Amino acid sequence: xxxxxxxHHADYTDFEAVHSREDVLEMLVMSYKSLSExxxxxxxxxxxxxxxxxxxxxxxxxxVNWSGFYITKRDKDDELLxxxxxxxxxxxxxxxxxxxxxxxxxxxxxxxxxxxNKFPDHIACDxxxxxxxxxxxxxxxxxxxxxxxxDCLDYNGFGETDKKYLEELAxxxxxxxxxxx
Amino acid sequence: xxxxxxxHHADYTDFEAVHSREDVLEMLVMSYKSLSExxxxxxxxxxxxxxxxxxxxxxxxxxVNWSGFYITKRDKDDELLxxxxxxxxxxxxxxxxxxxxxxxxxxxxxxxxxxxNKFPDHIACDxxxxxxxxxxxxxxxxxxxxxxxxDCLDYNGFGETDKKYLEELAxxxxxxxxxxx
Numbered sequence: 001x002x003x004x005x006x007x008h009h010a011d012y013t014d015f016e017a018v019h020s021r022e023d024v025l026e027m028l029v030m031s032y033k034s035l036s037e038x039x040x041x042x043x044x045x046x047x048x049x050x051x052x053x054x055x056x057x058x059x060x061x062x063x064v065n066w067s068g069f070y071i072t073k074r075d076k077d078d079e080l081l082x083x084x085x086x087x088x089x090x091x092x093x094x095x096x097x098x099x100x101x102x103x104x105x106x107x108x109x110x111x112x113x114x115x116x117n118k119f120p121d122h123i124a125c126d127x128x129x130x131x132x133x134x135x136x137x138x139x140x141x142x143x144x145x146x147x148x149x150x151d152c153l154d155y156n157g158f159g160e161t162d163k164k165y166l167e168e169l170a171x172x173x174x175x176x177x178x179x180x181x
Numbered sequence: 182x183x184x185x186x187x188x189h190h191a192d193y194t195d196f197e198a199v200h201s202r203e204d205v206l207e208m209l210v211m212s213y214k215s216l217s218e219x220x221x222x223x224x225x226x227x228x229x230x231x232x233x234x235x236x237x238x239x240x241x242x243x244x245v246n247w248s249g250f251y252i253t254k255r256d257k258d259d260e261l262l263x264x265x266x267x268x269x270x271x272x273x274x275x276x277x278x279x280x281x282x283x284x285x286x287x288x289x290x291x292x293x294x295x296x297x298n299k300f301p302d303h304i305a306c307d308x309x310x311x312x313x314x315x316x317x318x319x320x321x322x323x324x325x326x327x328x329x330x331x332d333c334l335d336y337n338g339f340g341e342t343d344k345k346y347l348e349e350l351a352x353x354x355x356x357x358x359x360x361x362x
Binding site: 008009010011012013031035039041043044047048051052055068071081082083084085086087088089090091092093124125126127128 | 189190191193194212216220222224225228229232233236249252262263264265266267268269270271272273274305306307308309
């Protein structure tokens with residue numbers, strides 16, 4: 001990436017000056033793009049991405065209590081493993097088709113869940129979570145590489161705007177990350 | 182890992198009931214041990230470990246602003262790459278010998294730095310960081326696999342107690358994580 005003079009890496013999480021949800025999420029996507037320039041290590045890129053997600057939503061006063069990734073296990077095509085995240089300790093393994101993350105992984109469709117307790121088969125990593133959005137990361141060949149997962153302490157935490165920008169982020173992740181190593 | 186009935190994964194970050202620094206850090210080491218049982222994926226284990234570290238120090242009212250890992254690059258023995266962490270966006274790559282992380286990696290000795298601005302060659306990912314501890318993760322064969330890195334917003338954030346328990350954690354990480362895949 002290009003280092004702007006006098007700018008620290010931590011400054012990329014400074015979303016405070018921007019206000020609307022659209023603007024903050026657009027800035028998040030741009031920041032990910034800049035940080036991943038010349039870097040294809042998925043752990044490195046998704047670790048910074050989970051930090052960008054966390055601080056973007058905090059700046060919007062959305063009560064996000066978990067932001068991060070589950071990644072398809074290398075030697076098992078129907079299981080997700082915990083990837084980089086910010087928030088409290090989480091479940092390590094989720095089968096495709098199980099809960100909100102597993103459903104997004106198997107259907108390859110974004111899940112916007114207004115009330116997780118009404119979602120069949122919901123896996124509660126944290127009993128305090130009330131709503132959730134999960135966006136699949138799908139390769140050009142149609143393989144589910146993983147999912148972006150965000151939890152919220154309020155009902156109806158996420159909607160169409162989040163879906164739009166998080167799907168953009170998922171696409172960028174496909175283009176920038178090498179998941180084979 | 183063994184799931185205790187009625188206990189959510191997030192509850193592992195509940196350090197509030199414990200008070201002394203020794204007790205909290207001992208509980209952190211035990212929690213890592215329990216969470217990594219039967220799981221050797223290093224991304225998964227270190228993602229949860231960075232959450233345990235973050236919440237342990239928050240519960241002690243230590244102003245930790247970054248807790249996480251840098252991991253030795255697979256195809257390059259003298260470079261660290263950003264691994265899972267909690268906190269603001271961070272530098273992606275650090276050469277062995279450079280700054281506090283690089284010095285811990287090359288010397289294989291824990292660095293307790295009371296004032297980062299007095300450390301020669303300090304790499305500032307976040308201009309607000311004032312003190313730091315970096316603990317090397319060294320394999321049984323003597324290879325540096327990575328480092329544990331904690332930053333603090335105050336001077337003198339870390340001392341001998343932190344060194345003792347974080348070195349225990351580093352040893353456990355060597356025993357539980359497969360870094361080859």
